[in-house]
Amino acid sequence: MRYRHIVFDIDGTMLDTGRADMLATQETFFQLTGEWRAPEEFRFALGIPNSTVFARLGIEDVEEASLMWEENFSKYHPTIRLFDGIVEILKALRELGIYPGIVTSRRRREFNADFAAFGLNHLFGTVICVDDTPRPKPYPDPLLEYLKRVDGVRQETIYIGDTLYDEQCAHAAEVDFALAAWGAHSREGIRADHHLESPGEVLKLVVDDL
Known part of the structure; x- marks a missing residue:
């Protein structure tokens, strides 16, 4: 062996989970900044801890952003397989x-x-x-x-x-x-x-x- x-x-x-990940990040970023970006712009976030993702996006309260992301991500569970x-x-x-x-x-x-x-x-x-x-x-x-x-x-x-x-x-x-x-x-x-x-x-x- x-x-x-x-x-x-x-x-x-x-x-x-790629699509769900990007959509949840897109929605969370919009809620926090009012800026709407295409989901594909968040492809870099795949496989990276949320704290790192939102820090890179210039979000100061990464803990709050991560909690918002989890709530948004749950909306897209039906797309996960x-x-x-x-x-x-x-x-x-x-x-x-x-x-x-x-x-x-x-x-x-x-x-x-x-x-x-x-x-x-x-x-x-x-x-x-x-x-x-x-x-x-x-x-x-x-x-x-x-x-x-x-x-x-x-x-x-x-x-x-x-x-x-x-x-x-x-x-x-x-x-x-x-x-x-x-x-x-x-x-x-x-x-x-x-x-x-x-x-x-x-x-x-x-x-x-x-």
């Missing part, structure tokens, strides 16, 4: 004796509200949210916290994500990174140890003869 710890990002990796093949690959990993983990830029309450609705929590072991560590991605803290909790070995761990922040977090933690190309909006500047074109290819990370 090549990797014993398979750790997933959520947004853009397991859940297709699981990427095809995610459920099957998670079940396959469990059959191989692997409890996948999660490292996400979502707050714990967001995780409980949004991800739990898909009924997949029982397929995972350890979940690290943005409020579990002092610093978020792209710092290594979230993955280091995951390794600490599972007593994991870096060389036996791989993080699967779709953004530059995910890659930077993994490599800063000295963990291999696999790009979830099925959800990535851009591959520019991302140094992936593995490129996965579909969720089914995750099995290649753990079974040598695939």
Whole structure:
């Protein structure tokens, strides 16, 4: 078995939340500034903690903005879906004796509200949210916290994500990174140890003869 710890990002990796993310950011920015921008102008925010997003947008009270964003995001839940093949690959990993983990830029309450609705929590072991560590991605803290909790070995761990922040977090933690190309909006500047074109290819990370 090549990797014993398979750790997933959520947004853009397991859940297709891109449209909901951009619309919620657009609406929140308009409420706070009165300035209306196209949703695509907020594509940069995908996979980045809300506190970082709104700080970049020049919003002083990022905590208030993040709370507003969560409320707006809930309006777009009907547009969110699981990427095809995610459920099957998670079940396959469990059959191989692997409890996948999660490292996400979502707050714990967001995780409980949004991800739990898909009924997949029982397929995972350890979940690290943005409020579990002092610093978020792209710092290594979230993955280091995951390794600490599972007593994991870096060389036996791989993080699967779709953004530059995910890659930077993994490599800063000295963990291999696999790009979830099925959800990535851009591959520019991302140094992936593995490129996965579909969720089914995750099995290649753990079974040598695939």
